[in-house]
Amino acid sequence: MRAIRHDDARLVWDEAPDLPAPESHEVRLRVAWAGVNRADLMQRTGHYPPPPGASPVLGLEVSGTVTELGDGVTGLSVGQSVCALLAGGGYAEEVVVDAHQVLPLPEGFSLREAAALPEVFATAWLNLFMEGALTAGDQVLLHAGASGVGTAAIQLCRAFGYPCFVTVGSEAKLAACRELGAEDGWNRHEGSFVDAVKRWGGADMILDPVGASYLADNQQVLNEDGRLVVIGMMGGRQAELDMGRMLMKRQRLIGSTLRARPPEAKGRVLAALAEHVWPRLAAGDVHPLIDRTWPIDEAEAAHDHVQADANTGKVLLEVGGDNA
Structure with missing residues (x-):
C-alpha cells in the first residue's frame, strides 16, 4: 500500500509496508478521505508522538469502505461505508482499526462529508x-x-x-x-x-x-x-x-486528550455521537464545515494552510475519494 511518510520535515506519498490482517476485534478499511488536525502538525515536529502501539503514520480520522472484518466483529459488514476515529495511520490507502472506533455514516452523508466528523x-x-x-x-x-x-x-x-x-x-x-x-x-x-x-x-x-x-x-x-x-x-x-x-x-x-484513550473509552464517545448527534446530522440541523480539500500527495500544502491558521472548519485529504 501507499502512505505518507515525513522525512526531512517533508510529507511524501510513498510505498509503505502492508498492514497485517485484522485481529478478532478489528476492521480493515480502504480509505476514501482523511482529516487533517493540528495534532498531525505537532506529531511531525516531534511534539505529539503516537501512543504506544499506534501507527507512526499521521492521521487521526478517516472515512472509507470496510474490506475485512475480524472474527469477533458484529454490526458492520464488508462493503459498508463508514468513518473511523484513529490513534494514527489515516494518511494511507488502508487502515486497520478497533471496531469500537468505527461508525456507519449518518443517513444521506457522502464519504467526503463523513471524514470531517470523527475527530x-x-x-x-x-x-x-x-x-x-x-x-x-x-x-x-x-x-x-x-x-x-x-x-x-x-x-x-x-x-x-x-x-x-x-x-x-x-x-x-x-x-x-x-x-x-x-x-x-x-x-x-x-x-x-x-x-x-x-x-x-x-x-x-x-x-x-x-x-x-x-x-x-x-x-x-x-x-x-x-x-x-x-x-x-x-x-x-x-x-x-x-x-x-x-x-x-x-x-x-x-x-483532556482523546487520542491515548483505550478503544472502549473512544467507543463510548462514538456511541454517544451515534445516539445524540448522528440524527441531527441526518436531519440537517448540524453539519460538518469543510474548509478545503487537497489530494493526498499534496498533504504538505494542506498542512501549510492549517499551520497558517487560514482554515475555517476542516481540511481534508482525498485518498481514494467517494468511489473508494
Whole structure:
C-alpha cells in the first residue's frame, strides 16, 4: 500500500509496508478521505508522538469502505461505508482499526462529508458534555472557534441550547462563527477577551486548545463552579495558576486528550455521537464545515494552510475519494 511518510520535515506519498490482517476485534478499511488536525502538525515536529502501539503514520480520522472484518466483529459488514476515529495511520490507502472506533455514516452523508466528523465531533462531545458536564443554563466560551473542533462545538451548543462565545483570529472567522450559532465573539488580535466575556456574563465552561498563555484570562472570566477544559497547548505548557481564585470560585481545571484513550473509552464517545448527534446530522440541523480539500500527495500544502491558521472548519485529504 501507499502512505505518507515525513522525512526531512517533508510529507511524501510513498510505498509503505502492508498492514497485517485484522485481529478478532478489528476492521480493515480502504480509505476514501482523511482529516487533517493540528495534532498531525505537532506529531511531525516531534511534539505529539503516537501512543504506544499506534501507527507512526499521521492521521487521526478517516472515512472509507470496510474490506475485512475480524472474527469477533458484529454490526458492520464488508462493503459498508463508514468513518473511523484513529490513534494514527489515516494518511494511507488502508487502515486497520478497533471496531469500537468505527461508525456507519449518518443517513444521506457522502464519504467526503463523513471524514470531517470523527475527530472534531468526538472531541467536542467528549469535552463539552462528558468532561465539561454542561447543565441547563450554562454559558460556554470556545477558543479557536473557527477550527474544526470549534465549528463542531458551536453547532452542538446551539443544537442543545447552550449559549456560546467564541474567540477567533479574524473578523471573517467571527462572522462565520456567528452564522453557525455563536451568540457573540472576540477577535484575539484586538487584545484580551476578558472584558468582552465579562460583559457577556462570564463562562460556566471553557473549551481551550491554547493552554498556558490563556490561563490567567480564563480564570478571570470563569464563573463560580466553572470548568476549564484544556485540550491543547498552542500557547505553551507552563503558566501560573491563581489558586486563591480557583478556591474561592470553586473553579475546576480539567486536562483532556482523546487520542491515548483505550478503544472502549473512544467507543463510548462514538456511541454517544451515534445516539445524540448522528440524527441531527441526518436531519440537517448540524453539519460538518469543510474548509478545503487537497489530494493526498499534496498533504504538505494542506498542512501549510492549517499551520497558517487560514482554515475555517476542516481540511481534508482525498485518498481514494467517494468511489473508494
